[in-house]
Amino acid sequence: MVCKGTSLNVEVGFLYSFTGELYCGLRLGSRTLVASPVNMSCCDSVDGKRVLDDVKDYYGKRLKKSDDLRIPTACSTQQTAGVPLAVRAAIGEVHDEVVTRYYGCGLITPEHVDGCKVLDLGSGTGRDVYMLSKLVGEKGFVTGVDMTDEQLEIANKYVSYHTEKFGYSKPNVEFIKGYIEKLGEAGLKDNTYDIIVSNCVVNLSPDKKAVLTEAHRVLKTGGELYFSDMYADRDLPEDIRKHQVLWGECFAGALSWKEFAEISTKIGFSQPRIVSASLSPIEDPELKAVVGDYQFASVTYRLFKLPATKDESCEAVYNGGISGWEDTLKLDYNHTFKKSEAVGVDSELATILKHSRFAEKFQFEKISDALAEEDNLVDPFQYISVHGQSPNACCASDDKPATNGGCCKPTEK
Numbered sequence: 001m002v003c004k005g006t007s008l009n010v011e012v013g014f015l016y017s018f019t020g021e022l023y024c025g026l027r028l029g030s031r032t033l034v035a036s037p038v039n040m041s042c043c044d045s046v047d048g049k050r051v052l053d054d055v056k057d058y059y060g061k062r063l064k065k066s067d068d069l070r071i072p073t074a075c076s077t078q079q080t081a082g083v084p085l086a087v088r089a090a091i092g093e094v095h096d097e098v099v100t101r102y103y104g105c106g107l108i109t110p111e112h113v114d115g116c117k118v119l120d121l122g123s124g125t126g127r128d129v130y131m132l133s134k135l136v137g138e139k140g141f142v143t144g145v146d147m148t149d150e151q152l153e154i155a156n157k158y159v160s161y162h163t164e165k166f167g168y169s170k171p172n173v174e175f176i177k178g179y180i181e182k183l184g185e186a187g188l189k190d191n192t193y194d195i196i197v198s199n200c201v202v203n204l205s206p207d208k209k210a211v212l213t214e215a216h217r218v219l220k221t222g223g224e225l226y227f228s229d230m231y232a233d234r235d236l237p238e239d240i241r242k243h244q245v246l247w248g249e250c251f252a253g254a255l256s257w258k259e260f261a262e263i264s265t266k267i268g269f270s271q272p273r274i275v276s277a278s279l280s281p282i283e284d285p286e287l288k289a290v291v292g293d294y295q296f297a298s299v300t301y302r303l304f305k306l307p308a309t310k311d312e313s314c315e316a317v318y319n320g321g322i323s324g325w326e327d328t329l330k331l332d333y334n335h336t337f338k339k340s341e342a343v344g345v346d347s348e349l350a351t352i353l354k355h356s357r358f359a360e361k362f363q364f365e366k367i368s369d370a371l372a373e374e375d376n377l378v379d380p381f382q383y384i385s386v387h388g389q390s391p392n393a394c395c396a397s398d399d400k401p402a403t404n405g406g407c408c409k410p411t412e413k
Contacts, residue, residue: 277300
């Protein structure tokens, strides 16, 4: 990808993503630096690296606790309906200092994770890593990748604490310093992970296509990318993309949902499936004046890495038995499987169920007439207008109140 130089009057180290192209620029005080065209990814250019350095500075040095952020979203202490007890309990066992520096925008707890090998992209201080450490059990393993020294220091500080608290004989987590656009440089090999999670981090990357491409590479066939992020209702203009606070707090770097869907399917992922979606209004008067009528939503999508050849449509019967979802498994907003009930599934969904970790929990029956491929709703704003906002339990547990977080800050009291 070619970086195009521009003399835009911008804030320190920020990069603006338009469809198919990246524009690099940097302003230091009153001095504007202009990037020369470089035949490489913006992450490799001088200005691309400055973008990453500025994000590291924002989350590593400027923010000392999640209360330091300015933008509230639709997360509150009361929104825990539908979240399995085991998940809420796991969140409640994470050390307070780790939770205090949590900046997520959704609840990333995919079902049936026991024994799985999980990767967290942009793991920060490790809240989600430690929560998943409890859920995958001692036979599972969770790896967190982050580029920020200050957050990695906190994450590594509590490895022994959580190992002992969970009753494990040895740690089942590790934290690696690296860039989520370059997982190979961090030593992550092809076809390694069952599940990848990420919580409001992809939008901060200067090269989102590289992040998704690397995620696809390190996933096993049948593996899943289950992640929450911020999305815009349409492509954002320059004056929003260049705003320093809006970028640092996960809004200015947001892709439009349509661009995200196009990028992910071109890379080879399945069609994005909405798990939950909630509007993320900006109430701060100064920032609201900048964004105008542009809308943002915190969305949890799931994407699967499927084999080249899809299976035929069929009937799928959920056998039950997944902890927390013993009788009913909700795969996405449009597909709920009740124990022992046959459900017709199209070719893509049949392929997902047969080749993923869910295969052992289902029985499959052939059908005489093939089902047409479903046109699932990918637009989160349309989803919200039809189905309403999803309960967002990203911050709270039974015994810990919600904490303010970068893209997940509770309603002001």
